[in-house]
Amino acid sequence: MNWEWIAGNLGQIVDATVDHIVLTGIAVGVGFALSLVFAMLIYRDRRWYSPISGLTGVLYTIPSLALFAMLVPITGLTLVTAEIGLVSYTLLILTRSIVSGLDGVPADVVEAADGMGFTPRGRLARVDFPLAVPLIVAGLRIATVTTIGLVMVTALIGEGGLGNLMLRGFNFRNYTAVYVGAIVTVALAVVADAVLIWLGRLATPWSRAR
Amino acid sequence: MTGAGGAAGSPGATVEFERVTKRYDRAAAGVPGAVNDLSFHVPAGRICVLVGPSGCGKTTSLKMVNRLIEPTAGRILLDGVDVTTKDVTELRRGIGYVIQQVGLFPHLTIGENVAVVLRLLGWSSERQRERAEALLQLVGLEPATYRDRFPSQLSGGERQRVGVARAIAADPPLMLMDEPFGAVDPIVRERLQNELLRLQEGLAKTILFVTHDIDEAIKMGDLVAVMRVGGRLAQFGTPEEILSAPADDFVARFVGVDRGLKRLSLRRVGDLELQQVVHVRPGTEAAEARGLAEADPFPYLLLVDEGDRPIGWIPDDRLPADGALDADMATPMSPLLDRRATLKDALSLLLDSDVQVGIVVDRRGTTLGIVTVEMIADLLRGGDPVVWPRGAPDAATPGTAEAAGS
Numbered sequence: 001m002n003w004e005w006i007a008g009n010l011g012q013i014v015d016a017t018v019d020h021i022v023l024t025g026i027a028v029g030v031g032f033a034l035s036l037v038f039a040m041l042i043y044r045d046r047r048w049y050s051p052i053s054g055l056t057g058v059l060y061t062i063p064s065l066a067l068f069a070m071l072v073p074i075t076g077l078t079l080v081t082a083e084i085g086l087v088s089y090t091l092l093i094l095t096r097s098i099v100s101g102l103d104g105v106p107a108d109v110v111e112a113a114d115g116m117g118f119t120p121r122g123r124l125a126r127v128d129f130p131l132a133v134p135l136i137v138a139g140l141r142i143a144t145v146t147t148i149g150l151v152m153v154t155a156l157i158g159e160g161g162l163g164n165l166m167l168r169g170f171n172f173r174n175y176t177a178v179y180v181g182a183i184v185t186v187a188l189a190v191v192a193d194a195v196l197i198w199l200g201r202l203a204t205p206w207s208r209a210r
Numbered sequence: 211m212t213g214a215g216g217a218a219g220s221p222g223a224t225v226e227f228e229r230v231t232k233r234y235d236r237a238a239a240g241v242p243g244a245v246n247d248l249s250f251h252v253p254a255g256r257i258c259v260l261v262g263p264s265g266c267g268k269t270t271s272l273k274m275v276n277r278l279i280e281p282t283a284g285r286i287l288l289d290g291v292d293v294t295t296k297d298v299t300e301l302r303r304g305i306g307y308v309i310q311q312v313g314l315f316p317h318l319t320i321g322e323n324v325a326v327v328l329r330l331l332g333w334s335s336e337r338q339r340e341r342a343e344a345l346l347q348l349v350g351l352e353p354a355t356y357r358d359r360f361p362s363q364l365s366g367g368e369r370q371r372v373g374v375a376r377a378i379a380a381d382p383p384l385m386l387m388d389e390p391f392g393a394v395d396p397i398v399r400e401r402l403q404n405e406l407l408r409l410q411e412g413l414a415k416t417i418l419f420v421t422h423d424i425d426e427a428i429k430m431g432d433l434v435a436v437m438r439v440g441g442r443l444a445q446f447g448t449p450e451e452i453l454s455a456p457a458d459d460f461v462a463r464f465v466g467v468d469r470g471l472k473r474l475s476l477r478r479v480g481d482l483e484l485q486q487v488v489h490v491r492p493g494t495e496a497a498e499a500r501g502l503a504e505a506d507p508f509p510y511l512l513l514v515d516e517g518d519r520p521i522g523w524i525p526d527d528r529l530p531a532d533g534a535l536d537a538d539m540a541t542p543m544s545p546l547l548d549r550r551a552t553l554k555d556a557l558s559l560l561l562d563s564d565v566q567v568g569i570v571v572d573r574r575g576t577t578l579g580i581v582t583v584e585m586i587a588d589l590l591r592g593g594d595p596v597v598w599p600r601g602a603p604d605a606a607t608p609g610t611a612e613a614a615g616s
Contacts, residue, residue: 112313115276115386116327116376117302130317206317209360 002176009177013165017184020161023151024192026083028144031090038091039098043124049099056092064089064153072157082154089150090143097139101132134207137200141193148189162188222255222416223289223383225275230284232270232441243270245441248284252433254383255414259431261421263464267441268420272386275418276305288384303330306377306385306415310392312369314361320346320372321357327380345375350405367398374406378413387419391426403429424465428453428472436461449476470590471554477589479556479570480549484579489514492521492537496530503529512569512577513540519575520546544569549578557586 006013038056041048067085075081105128113123152163160167162181169177201208232245242265252258260268273279275286277298285292293301314323322329324345325338333341343353349371361369370390377385390406391399403426410417421427427434428449436444436452438460445457453469453476456462465472488506490499490513503511503526510523513535522540530539545559547568560566566583 106311106313106316108309108311108313109315110313111278111309112307113315115278115302115305115307115309115313117299117304117330119299122330127315127317131315204317206319206360206362209363 001179002174005174005176006180013180013184016162016165016181017188018161019159019164020148020151020185020188023079023082023086023154023159023161024144024147024188027086027147027151028090028140030083031087031143031147032094032140034087035091035094035098038095039102042095042099043102052095053092056095059088060092062088064150065156068154068157077158079159081157082151082159085154086147086150090147093143093146094139097135097142098132101135101139102128104135105131130204133203134200137196137203141196144192144196145189148185148192152185220381220383222414224254224287225252225258225384225416225418226287226290227251227271228285228287230271230274230286231282232267232274232279233282242439243267243441245270245274245281248437248441248443250433250435250443250446252416252418254416256432257410257417257419257430258433258435259419259421259427260435260437261424261427261431261464262437262444263439264422266437266439268422268437269388270441271437272388272418272420275384275386276302276307303327303380304382304384306380306382308370308373308377308385308387308390310389312361312373312393314369314372314376316361319358319360320351320364321353323361323372324375324379326376331380341379342375345379346372348378348409349375351375365398366394367402370394370402371405374409378409378415383416385415385417387417389421390419392421392423399426406430425472425475428465429475436464438464474554474557474586474590475552477553478549479547479551479553479568479581480578482553482581482585482589484570484581485585486579487512489518489577490524490535491516492535494535496532496535499524499535500526500529512580513537514577517575518577520544520569520571520577544580546571546575547581548573553586553589556581557583560586 038048038052042052064085067088068081071081071084075084109127109131110123113127118127151159151161152166154160155163155167158164162185166178166181169175169181227248227250230245230248232243234244245267248267248271250258260271262268270279274281275288275293277293280294285294287293288296288301314320315326318326321339321342324342325333328338328341343357346353346356351368351371356364356368356372361372364372370393373390377387391402394402407430419427419430421430427436431449433446434449434452435446436457438444444464445452445461450473452461453465453473456465456469462469485508487508488502488511490502490511492513492515499511509526511526511529513521513524515521520543521537522543524535524539525541528539529535542564544565545563545568547556547559547570549570549572551559556568560568560581560583568581570578570581572578
């Protein structure tokens with residue numbers, strides 16, 4: 001461990017970390033928004049279930065390197081290329097977690113809500129979604145942690161956040177940079193997971209009441 | 211009760227089923243849940259119980275009232291207005307709905323659950339909270355203790371109380387209750403049934419109540435609609451009519467071979483013409499007591515305190531030769547029966563005890579008279595209740611016994 005290098009390149013490390021967080025944030029944010037749309041389609045009409053889970057399933061199975069290789073000729077070595085790949089990988093998990101969260105609302109609760117005169121939209125907003133939160137948060141945790149790992153790979157197309165730091169470390173045999181990149185990435189994943197757990201608890205005080 | 215929380219508000223609505231039919235297209239007839247040409251009328255403020263075996267369409271019938279299910283043919287009129295002409299969310303917000311699994315919202319506190327419909331109706335949060343607290347009080351849950359809890363922290367019985375409070379929150383003229391007490395244990399069920407009847411005395415809602423339990427139907431219903439598989443109405447009438455004159459074999463079998471016994475649960479001890487016995491107080495002179503005993507055919511004197519509350523029996527032949535009566539002379543007590551106890555409960559208590567005479571008391575414990583197994587048995591045979599000691603072997607004087615009879 002070369003502590004002097006760390007001290008001298010703190011700015012670069014911080015920049016890489018911020019990049020990493022931004023890449024992850026955009027990917028999970030856009031992925032969640034798209035997944036919401038998919039989940040709503042399925043919620044309205046079950047016939048959407050097969051095509052959507054087929055599409056997101058196929059996207060999920062494409063190896064990340066192969067996906068980036070296919071995209072570069074079209075969108076170039078850009079942030080867009082990186083995000084298309086990263087977003088694709090979140091869709092399967094997020095769509096499934098939202099759908100199963102909404103499906104998991106107990107039948108008696110749904111019947112009571114309908115019987116008491118909730119409008120369909122009102123029920124979705126005030127009953128179905130709040131009750132789906134635990135499963136949605138579980139999906140977000142997996143998607144976020146996975147994405148933090150995948151962002152590394154985008155270093156190969158010129159993005160990558162901390163992955164970039166590590167890649168350059170390998171190239172210049174600067175193993176301190178490699179270690180720092182790895183350690184900070186792991187720390188990011190752990191912290192992101194903890195924050196999501198905390199937010200989830202904050203949103204569902206009822207789920208812990210016994 | 212009536213005034214509590216301003217619960218007594220809108221009067222009940224009339225409900226009328228006019229040739230209501232629900233067909234499921236899987237098959238022509240006999241599909242579980244189908245309803246066939248159902249017609250009946252429920253006057254305002256009455257409890258009408260729909261009862262029948264599973265698959266007889268009773269729940270379907272209920273759900274057609276708040277349009278969770280739409281009828282294939284026929285009309286359901288609420289205060290004369292066809293429910294299908296109303297806006298469906300407006301209609302539902304004006305009808306209380308209680309289901310077996312309760313369906314409380316797990317993510318809302320008890321207070322918020324009770325106020326759900328009020329919120330839908332746009333009440334201010336201040337008024338919602340006040341009303342929710344009054345309602346919790348009304349169903350016997352201390353607001354300070356329960357208001358901020360979540361449903362998962364309540365027992366099944368408590369949850370169902372909250373379910374009832376939630377259903378009456380907006381003071382709907384009609385309540386639909388789908389096996390509301392089916393998921394709680396028998397002791398809690400009995401208590402909830404009694405509480406609902408007590409509430410209803412003050413509320414006077416029209417209630418449609420679904421159950422598969424004929425005993426519950428008889429207990430809860432002012433009117434009972436017995437349904438059979440295929441969604442046909444087998445009989446519609448008061449519990450007394452259903453029990454005393456079943457329309458056909460199906461109804462007779464459904465109400466059970468013990469329908470005579472079941473009629474007992476419709477009558478209360480206080481409805482009987484109670485037999486009177488001689489009361490004596492501690493301190494009464496033995497000679498005076500003997501005089502009273504000889505003038506009365508019943509072979510015991512009842513020792514009571516100054517509030518006429520029973521202390522125990524003194525057999526005529528064990529009256530002391532002289533001196534005054536004393537509480538220690540009284541033999542073990544007969545069962546005490548509240549005047550509001552059903553004859554069924556009274557009979558079961560009497561059969562369980564050594565003596566077959568029960569002392570009937572009012573709420574303050576004051577003696578009202580006695581009831582005997584024989585009085586109840588006679589009622590079962592269809593006759594009028596008799597007065598002790600018709601045919602009793604140990605009657606003091608045969609002459610009096612005859613005079614007292616029928």
